[in-house]
Amino acid sequence: MYQVIARKYRPQSFAELIGQEHVRTTLENAIAQKRIAHGYIFSGQRGTGKTTVARILARCLNCIEGPTTKPCGKCASCLEVTAGNTVDVIEIDAASNRGINEMRELRENVRYRPARDRYKIFIVDEAHQITNEAFNALLKTLEEPPEWVVFVLCTTEVHKIPTTIASRCQQFSFRSVDFAEVVERMEWICKQEGIEADPEVLSVLAQMGEGSVRDSLSALDQAIACCGVKLNAQEVRGLLGMFSLDSLSEVTQALAAQDSRRMLDLVMELERNGRNLQHFCRELARYFRNLLVAKVAGPNTRLIAASGPEQERLAEIAAGYSEEDLTRYLQLTLDLFKDLQFSLQPRLHLEIGLLRLIQAGKLLPIEEALANLGSQGGGPAPSKPPQPRKPVPPAPATSHQPPA
Numbered sequence: 133m134y135q136v137i138a139r140k141y142r143p144q145s146f147a148e149l150i151g152q153e154h155v156r157t158t159l160e161n162a163i164a165q166k167r168i169a170h171g172y173i174f175s176g177q178r179g180t181g182k183t184t185v186a187r188i189l190a191r192c193l194n195c196i197e198g199p200t201t202k203p204c205g206k207c208a209s210c211l212e213v214t215a216g217n218t219v220d221v222i223e224i225d226a227a228s229n230r231g232i233n234e235m236r237e238l239r240e241n242v243r244y245r246p247a248r249d250r251y252k253i254f255i256v257d258e259a260h261q262i263t264n265e266a267f268n269a270l271l272k273t274l275e276e277p278p279e280w281v282v283f284v285l286c287t288t289e290v291h292k293i294p295t296t297i298a299s300r301c302q303q304f305s306f307r308s309v310d311f312a313e314v315v316e317r318m319e320w321i322c323k324q325e326g327i328e329a330d331p332e333v334l335s336v337l338a339q340m341g342e343g344s345v346r347d348s349l350s351a352l353d354q355a356i357a358c359c360g361v362k363l364n365a366q367e368v369r370g371l372l373g374m375f376s377l378d379s380l381s382e383v384t385q386a387l388a389a390q391d392s393r394r395m396l397d398l399v400m401e402l403e404r405n406g407r408n409l410q411h412f413c414r415e416l417a418r419y420f421r422n423l424l425v426a427k428v429a430g431p432n433t434r435l436i437a438a439s440g441p442e443q444e445r446l447a448e449i450a451a452g453y454s455e456e457d458l459t460r461y462l463q464l465t466l467d468l469f470k471d472l473q474f475s476l477q478p479r480l481h482l483e484i485g486l487l488r489l490i491q492a493g494k495l496l497p498i499e500e501a502l503a504n505l506g507s508q509g510g511g512p513a514p515s516k517p518p519q520p521r522k523p524v525p526p527a528p529a530t531s532h533q534p535p536a
């Protein structure tokens with residue numbers, strides 16, 4: 133049976149996990165020192181490894197050779213955790229009806245020793261959805277836990293866990309995973325699957341996930357369904373509603389030239405190619421954000437989810453603008469994105485939004501305007517002469533002029 137990539141390649145050991153080093157190290161130390169807590173809270177962005185690590189922890193604790201940081205992967209306990217059908221590792225989805233019932237039976241259930249293994253481990257997914265009644269049962273258990281019980285509460289909304297519970301658990305917050313690590317992982321997976329994917333495609337997929345490994349892997353599944361064994365960056369971008377740096381940079385080129393006509397043509401092109409204007413706007417916001425970051429932090433920063441060459445390109449483009457300009461463009465684009473979500477006339481909104489960018493580029497920063505006022509009124513001279521506004525429009529075509 134076909135299994136989606138995200139599930140097929142769920143890490144079975146700490147060694148396979150990417151990112152989350154802080155979680156890994158702390159848990160490995162705890163296991164090595166046999167200092168196992170009765171309650172853990174794994175919180176953080178979706179698709180970053182919470183359920184995965186909960187299962188790895190279960191294997192570490194219950195492996196026949198354990199507790200160990202390197203479960204054997206072969207004993208009955210290890211195999212059953214992978215398959216998700218062990219009696220002593222109980223996974224509960226707190227959001228489902230079944231989960232609610234299971235939580236109700238919890239107080240009964242924890243009293244019995246594990247059937248076979250060392251620990252009885254309860255992995256509660258979507259833990260923020262636990263009912264009040266179940267939270268109370270959980271609290272009672274955590275106040276006087278039987279020695280064999282371990283709870284792992286997984287949630288994307290940790291603030292919804294009552295403090296009475298949280299203060300009795302060890303908390304780990306899972307971070308979004310670095311672009312480069314996601315790319316590397318996907319490269320490896322593609323090799324296993326016999327899929328040809330160049331760095332450009334992998335970069336598109338990693339950007340799509342925004343730090344969620346699962347989202348990137350789901351995008352990879354989609355890409356394979358669409359392209360087959362050889363992934364094509366342009367097709368994948370079209371599929372996912374992403375845009376290349378080339379097409380986004382057309383906006384900054386039109387801005388640099390203060391060319392309103394070109395902006396309008398750009399929108400026409402998007403429409404003609406059937407591109408989604410909202411997606412374009414979202415990508416444009418991300419583009420300005422990346423330019424701003426490149427301006428502030430320079431190229432090759434982990435703050436930007438893009439390949440090395442793309443980062444250099446971004447830094448080059450950013451060099452033509454001031455930090456204030458880029459901030460303003462980003463703000464305007466975000467406003468535009470908000471408008472577009474409710475707009476019945478997305479094309480008009482996008483057009484006016486892009487034209488506003490050009491106009492905003494002509495505005496003087498407030499400090500400069502004030503300084504100018506000051507010097508006119510005979511007040512203190514500005515410390516710096518006002519700079520000519522960048523970007524300067526290109527010189528008109530010179531072909532008709534006599535050669536110098």
Ligand SMILES: Nc1ncnc2c1ncn2[C@@H]1O[C@H](COP(=O)(O)OP(=O)(O)OP(=O)(O)O)[C@@H](O)[C@H]1O
Nearest residue numbers: 138141142149150178179180181182183184345346
């Ligand atoms: N840190 C990671 N290292 C390697 N693969 C990962 C990592 N995080 C997620 N994955 C991949 O994504 C899939 C989903 O991860 P997981 O179920 O652990 O996410 P989660 O944090 O529990 O998300 P959710 O909040 O949506 O439940 C895994 O099967 C695995 O393929």
Ligand SMILES: [Mg+2]
Nearest residue numbers: 182183257286
């Ligand atoms: Mg999960």
Ligand SMILES: [Zn+2]
Nearest residue numbers: 195204207210
């Ligand atoms: Zn084992």
